[in-house]
Amino acid sequence: MDEPLANLDAALRRHVGDEIRRLVKRLNIATVFVTHDQGEAFSLCDRIAVMRDGRLVQTGAPTSIYEHPSEPWVAQFLGFQLLAAKPIGPASDSTMELGIEDSGWSLRVRVPPGLSNSRRVILAVRPEDVRIMPGHPNTSNLLPATVIDVCFGGPTSRVLVGIGRGMLEALVLRGCEPSKGDPCAISISSYSPVVYPG
Numbered sequence: 001m002d003e004p005l006a007n008l009d010a011a012l013r014r015h016v017g018d019e020i021r022r023l024v025k026r027l028n029i030a031t032v033f034v035t036h037d038q039g040e041a042f043s044l045c046d047r048i049a050v051m052r053d054g055r056l057v058q059t060g061a062p063t064s065i066y067e068h069p070s071e072p073w074v075a076q077f078l079g080f081q082l083l084a085a086k087p088i089g090p091a092s093d094s095t096m097e098l099g100i101e102d103s104g105w106s107l108r109v110r111v112p113p114g115l116s117n118s119r120r121v122i123l124a125v126r127p128e129d130v131r132i133m134p135g136h137p138n139t140s141n142l143l144p145a146t147v148i149d150v151c152f153g154g155p156t157s158r159v160l161v162g163i164g165r166g167m168l169e170a171l172v173l174r175g176c177e178p179s180k181g182d183p184c185a186i187s188i189s190s191y192s193p194v195v196y197p198g
Contacts, residue, residue: 002034017044038078042066050074072196075124081168083123084198095190098123103164105143109190120198129192130170132159132178133185142185147178161186 004020005013021044024031035041041048042062050058050065058070069075072082085098088106096111098121107123115121133142145161145168157177159170161184168186178184 001031003036004033005035005037005040013040020044050077052077069124069194072122072124075194075196080124080126080194083125083166083168083193085121085123087118087121100143100163102166103143105163107143107188107190109188109193109195111195115195115197118197122196122198123193124196125168125188125193127158127169127171129189130161130168131187132161132170132172133187134178135183135185142187145184145186147180147182147184150177150180152177 001020005017008016017040020033033041033045045062047059048062048065049056052073058065058074065074066078069078069080076082084101085107086101088097088099090096094110094113095108096115097106097108099106100123109123111121132145132147143163145163148160148162148167151158151160152174155174156171157174159172159177161168161170163186170186
């Protein structure tokens, strides 16, 4: 199936997608479903193959690919945000203090074995793992930021915050949105980012 849902409106897309999944399960037939929409792939497929320039870069179950992208490009393709960072001091208990480049702020995160001696790493952060708090509290793992924009999306809204010379996107529930221009702090769980060698 080559992007069978591409030209349908949102409600019809969900309905037809559900029907395709039920039909494939009932008939018990292997089906290749081609799409550029990650949400479609996650909800309809039992296994996903991510391709780049005609090359297979990762295969696996939807949850496995989303939780453990094999490389920064896959993470970015899936909607993760990439932050360059440098280790500050030695690793301790599988975590390490990382200085976020161009921001002056640091964050303690879990790092996989073998990365403790890296001079530079890349953090891949999911928008839903970025938490926004009002004000500018000065505590560990909280980064001072400013709300740049709020994009209403129905049940959830995308909130863009400025950190240093960069930006991060947070996904927040309706009714919990801050206002544009508000000072805030963002929190990223030490277990949320995926860490790659830089």
